[in-house]
Amino acid sequence: MIGGILGFFITIFLYLIAKRLYRYKPILLFSPLLFTPVALVFLILGTHTAYEAYNAGGKWLAYMLQPATIAFAVPLYKHFPLLKKHASQIVVSVTAGSAVAVVSSALLALLMHVDKQVMFSLIPRSITTPIAMNVSEMIGGVPSITAVLVLITGLLGSVIGPYIISYLRIQDDIARGVLLGTSAHGAGTSKAFEIGSLTGTVSSISMILAALVTQLVTTIVV
Amino acid sequence: MRKWLKIIAQTGFFVIVSILMNILVEWLDIAIPGSIIGMFLVFFLLQMKWIRLEWIDAGASFLLAELLLFFIPPSVGIISYQNLMLHEGFQIFIVIAFGTAIVMAASGLLAQRIAKRKEHSQS
Numbered sequence: 001m002i003g004g005i006l007g008f009f010i011t012i013f014l015y016l017i018a019k020r021l022y023r024y025k026p027i028l029l030f031s032p033l034l035f036t037p038v039a040l041v042f043l044i045l046g047t048h049t050a051y052e053a054y055n056a057g058g059k060w061l062a063y064m065l066q067p068a069t070i071a072f073a074v075p076l077y078k079h080f081p082l083l084k085k086h087a088s089q090i091v092v093s094v095t096a097g098s099a100v101a102v103v104s105s106a107l108l109a110l111l112m113h114v115d116k117q118v119m120f121s122l123i124p125r126s127i128t129t130p131i132a133m134n135v136s137e138m139i140g141g142v143p144s145i146t147a148v149l150v151l152i153t154g155l156l157g158s159v160i161g162p163y164i165i166s167y168l169r170i171q172d173d174i175a176r177g178v179l180l181g182t183s184a185h186g187a188g189t190s191k192a193f194e195i196g197s198l199t200g201t202v203s204s205i206s207m208i209l210a211a212l213v214t215q216l217v218t219t220i221v222v
Numbered sequence: 223m224r225k226w227l228k229i230i231a232q233t234g235f236f237v238i239v240s241i242l243m244n245i246l247v248e249w250l251d252i253a254i255p256g257s258i259i260g261m262f263l264v265f266f267l268l269q270m271k272w273i274r275l276e277w278i279d280a281g282a283s284f285l286l287a288e289l290l291l292f293f294i295p296p297s298v299g300i301i302s303y304q305n306l307m308l309h310e311g312f313q314i315f316i317v318i319a320f321g322t323a324i325v326m327a328a329s330g331l332l333a334q335r336i337a338k339r340k341e342h343s344q345s
Contacts, residue, residue: 033297041298041301055298058294058298062295071286073268075282077275094329115310129293129296130257148300152300160319160326168331172337174333178329179330182325183326189289212254215254219253
């Protein structure tokens with residue numbers, strides 16, 4: 001109980017520190033999604049705390065992902081006319097991107113000789129956590145491993161996303177949003193909102209669409 | 223102070239919707255998460271003007287601005303898989319890094335191409 005409450009507040013505290021550091025010096029190490037978990041892992045291992053004890057408090061923060069997902073309704077509403085105008089562009093590229101995500105995960109995993117169970121856990125890694133865990137369970141992966149892999153994907157995606165955008169010269173705001181939301185779910189969307197409000201909204205739509213498409217296809221196939 | 227009370231109350235609204243939607247999903251026994259249904263519901267309520275934007279705008283902005291915070295506890299879960307990460311961590315990293323780059327290139331380039339073609343056909 002004490003561990004849980006402490007874990008809850010230390011997480012917020014370290015997150016606020018990371019945010020301030022990142023604002024002061026925007027380098028990868030200070031990115032809140034890297035700095036905070038790494039600092040927490042060291043702290044938990046260093047004090048011989050069980051993850052379960054930490055997570056007794058941490059899970060309440062994780063629960064807030066659900067209301068936050070609902071909150072995407074607000075930017076969706078604000079940008080709806082623009083989204084409607086670009087609906088076909090978004091739907092086509094997100095659907096194609098989701099197919100590429102599933103196929104590339106499976107092929108790369110086979111190529112790298114990753115364990116079968118890990119491979120199935122990797123397949124839904126680019127979609128938002130709750131649905132990814134759902135899909136993982138349906139296809140024979142381990143949902144809790146998937147949750148971690150989804151997070152790594154989000155972290156990596158929000159780091160390499162801006163480089164890929166500039167390398168491939170993606171100048172269209174809609175395309176940038178599609179790229180980040182389809183590949184790196186909520187973390188990518190958070191990065192997309194740094195680029196702009198429209199890019200962020202398109203990214204959140206892409207994230208939701210990618211999750212729905214992947215879930216739908218899995219339900220039909222499995 | 224007033225501003226924070228407003229944010230807390232509005233955040234509470236989203237929490238309540240998420241609780242209700244989870245109950246609904248369990249009751250209907252469907253595979254779609256309650257939060258996705260909740261998002262469509264709130265969007266619908268806004269579109270119908272049954273709730274006004276200013277009633278929930280501050281709470282939504284707060285939740286979305288601090289989104290990364292909510293990802294942190296599950297990502298710390300990696301310590302439960304120390305063995306896996308020690309043995310297959312490198313391969314997993316390669317799969318995720320290359321896979322993510324491929325998805326980005328595919329979806330981004332396709333979306334950009336469609337945008338350009340549209341522009342072209344309009345002019």
